[in-house]
Amino acid sequence: MRRRHLLASGLALASGPFMPRAWAQAPPPNLADGNPPPRLTHALSLLGEPALPADFAHWPWVNPDAPKGGQMALTAIGSFDSFNGYILRGTPAVGLTMLYDTLTLPSSEEASTEYGHLAKLIEVPRDGRGVAYALREEARWHDGKPVTAEDVVWTFNTLRQHGRPFYRAYWADVAEVVAEGPRRVVYRFSTNENRELSQILGQMPVLPRHWWEGRDFAQPGLEVPLGSGPYRIESFEPGRSVTYRRVADYWGRNLPTRKGTNNVDVTRYEYFRDTTVALEAFKAGQIDLRTENVAKDWATAYDFPAVRRGLVKREEIPHELPTGMQGFAMNLRRPLFQDKRVREALGLMFDFEWMNANLFYGSYTRTTSYFSNSELAAKGLPSEGELMVLSAFRGKLPEALFTTEFRVPMSDGSNNNRENARKALGLLREAGWEVKERRLVNGQGQPFSFEILLNGPTFERIALPYIQALQRLGIEARVRTIDPAQYQVRMDDFDYDMTTVVIGESLSPGNEQRDYWTSAKAREKGSLNYMGIADPVVDALVELVIAAPDRQALIDRTRALDRVLLWGHYIIPHWHSRTFRVAWWDKFGRPEHNPRYGLAIDSWWVDKGRERALPADRGAAQ
Structure with a gap:
């Protein structure tokens, strides 16, 4: 769902x-x-x-009056x-x-x-x-x-x-x-x-x-x-x-x-134009409420007079939503990314631990599943229920999937990452790449070069350290930032090498999985199969998820699908947060508690007394 x-x-x-x-x-x-x-x-x-x-009579979390x-x-x-x-x-x-x-x-x-x-x-x-x-x-x-x-x-x-x-x-x-x-x-x-x-x-x-x-x-x-x-x-x-x-x-x-x-x-x-300008508009009082998804801004950009005077409130509101998958997606329609060893190598060079400490103020959790923050996430070795599903595809899946726990690469947070770099270089050599004159090239002398497509400057601060890490292997990566309208057109046409994607999930995955992962959708422009996955095993697992006869079968089948996707190394996983970060000018009333699976801003209301207490010129309150 x-x-x-x-x-x-x-x-x-x-x-x-x-x-x-x-x-x-x-x-x-x-x-x-x-x-x-x-x-x-x-x-x-x-x-x-x-x-x-x-x-x-009404939803339990709202104020009916x-x-x-x-x-x-x-x-x-x-x-x-x-x-x-x-x-x-x-x-x-x-x-x-x-x-x-x-x-x-x-x-x-x-x-x-x-x-x-x-x-x-x-x-x-x-x-x-x-x-x-x-x-x-x-x-x-x-x-x-x-x-x-x-x-x-x-x-x-x-x-x-x-x-x-x-x-x-x-x-x-x-x-x-x-x-x-x-x-x-x-x-x-x-x-x-x-x-x-x-x-x-x-x-x-x-x-x-x-x-x-x-x-x-x-x-x-x-x-x-x-x-x-x-x-x-x-x-x-x-x-x-x-x-x-x-x-x-x-x-x-x-x-x-x-x-x-x-x-x-x-x-x-x-x-x-971008989130930086939007934040300044909020601080100037032109905007009443915003959710903040930039950890650095949440940690540093809200220390202004209106906050200190209590005119602007901010809060981290916990939720229990499955957080899905956010990450750098590789477009398998490009020959460069069709070798799984190449994709695994690129994942090894992403240093989340350093980024979390130095860019995110330690506020994020690394994502290790396509169904993160839920019971549907694959963990450890396959369970008995998962093995009943996966055994039908033995021989078409890597044997390590059955015997080894999948782990997202980790580092010591030093931004050096030498051990992971050695592993990555070994995988690239197996895939036919070698370093010549400090450039990674294939057997025809063509350089390993690609573009990371972004729809705004926010993720540039994430992509640039990653590019610097790739340069140590001789990889030529570059960032291209375009406006959201152009970005949507290129996403619909699958016109990108690598880009950031967010794939939302629920506690009851089903029919939407066809659009995310299946072979038919890899060829259909405008689908949500961003990576271009075209694997008969994945196709079959998606249909098994949709046809799950009961909750336990759904859990087992979804975990099996998750495990196969993870071992495919289609995405370099990013991170997730288990709270909504919300800031607002103090003019609103809100229900006593927030529901478990949503932010429910539509249940807030304007408190006329609070609104009158705000200065007429909010911009002057900065």
């Missing part, structure tokens, strides 16, 4: 059956003739029973030229998800659990070959027209046909979707082994069919779209800012999935 804040096994019956009035008059049709009656529920969970009953009003100014980096965030073309504006509702919404306090939102009721057949959603009668677009099952069907078909490649991979096992009445939509599946599919379909943003008639969905543009969600676009300056205003008569404002959230009247995103 793909994580949403941009998300398997087992569907749980959350409550006793209850039906919309139309369904009570005639039994709902069985999705598979001859099977027992379907289950009816208000929520779906992949990890057991949902914690909240059908009549829950939070006041409405005020403004929140946030930052975005780069630019934008489109309000269509679902296609390859264009650079979409930040915040577009606030325009649209989804069939279900996740609980940030529970792992892999979704509660009905647009959908009042969810029907799951006993054979697992489909799902049906009953839409709420009161659901409305901002123009007053009802949200219908036809909108859901049109959205699904349009995204799969014209949207980013991700959707085709994510929903590959959907055979058909039909509208059986104005508020009943039915999905039928080609298999009963894809046990998370019923749930992930609820995550789909529903778009208005009637608004898109006569418009080309495949084209980017800045025409303000019609939505049904808690906000609409009020104004914008192309590439510079976009302002969202809360919809006062939003149809879902009193639903338990929305109560106590979306409290700010106006949310404005201001665009900046």
Whole structure:
């Protein structure tokens, strides 16, 4: 399951059956003739029973009486030229998800659990070959027209046909979707082994069919779209800012999935060239709140008068989210990186220990798994359950995978790294490279040379020490920093040698893994298979993960996949943090506790008393 804040096994019956009035008059049709009656529920969970009953009043972490009003100014980096965030073309504006509702919404306090939102009721057949959603009668677009099952069907078909490649991979096992009445939509599946599919379909943003008639969905543009969600676009300056205003008569404002959230009247995103300029704008009071992902800035850049006077607050808020994988990804579509020994050698030269001590103020943990910070991460030697999975591929995998614990290279933190350099040079020699006149060359005398592509200057301070380490082996590496719009185009076209990637994971990996790792997606532009992995073993393991029949099988199969990916040396792992670093001008109220699996800024509100206490000219408070 793909994580949403941009998300398997087992569907749980959350409550006793209850039906919309139309369904009570005639039994709902069985999705598979001859099977027992379907289950009816208000929520779906992949990890057991949902914690909240059908009549829950609001999310446990929100303040249901939070006041409405005020403004929140946030930052975005780069630019934008489109309000269509679902296609390859264009650079979409930040915040577009606030325009649209989804069939279900996740609980940030529970792992892999979704509660009905647009959908009042969810029907799951006993054979697992489909799902049906009953839409709420009161659901409305901002123009007053009802949200219908036809909108859901049109959205699904349009995204799969014209949207980013991700959707085709994510929903590959959907055979058909039909509208059986104005508020009943039915999905039928080609298999009963894809046990998370019923749930992930609820995550789909529903778009208005009637608004898109006569418009080309495949084209980017800045025409303000019609939505049904808690906000609409009020104004914008192309590439510079976009302002969202809360919809006062939003149809879902009193639903338990929305109560106590979306409290700010106006949310404005201001665009900046890079994070350094964005930080200065925050210090000057132009921005109200920011999350900080640069350890050096968190340690050194927040010692200014407004902080010392208590006008600016900052806090590290812990979370329990799986942290996935961030790292330098090597593009296997380039011949230079196709030899695994070369990739392993490049990983040996990355000195995290020195960087953590000298660049990050000791604030990070080295990432050692694609599923880090979760029970899904491979550790030690393969368990009995993993061996049952991996043994089928013995002979196609390195024997060391079965007998040796995978370890990410470590150093003594001296920035010397001689032992790792010797190992790396040995691997490069085995792969046909040798040092001549202080340059690493192949048998044809061609130099070992490549480019690290970045989308902003922040990572230059990481890439440059790494390049210096590579120079000791005679490798010619260089950095190229481009703006985010150009970067996205090149990423979609796989036009890079090495770059930094972030691959998010959840506690219930599934269909999204096809887009991350499989051979078919290595050839499809715009996919998330950044490294170009095309390995039949990986393809098979991905399908096993998707078809895991229970939680333990999912754990074993995911760990097996993780182990194979690690031994492939496709990425040079970076690091992760288990907290959100948040700084804000002291104008907000917030709930007493933060949920386990999200930051939940949408549950904050503007405290008018605190806001009045801030100086009129915040910039002078510096």
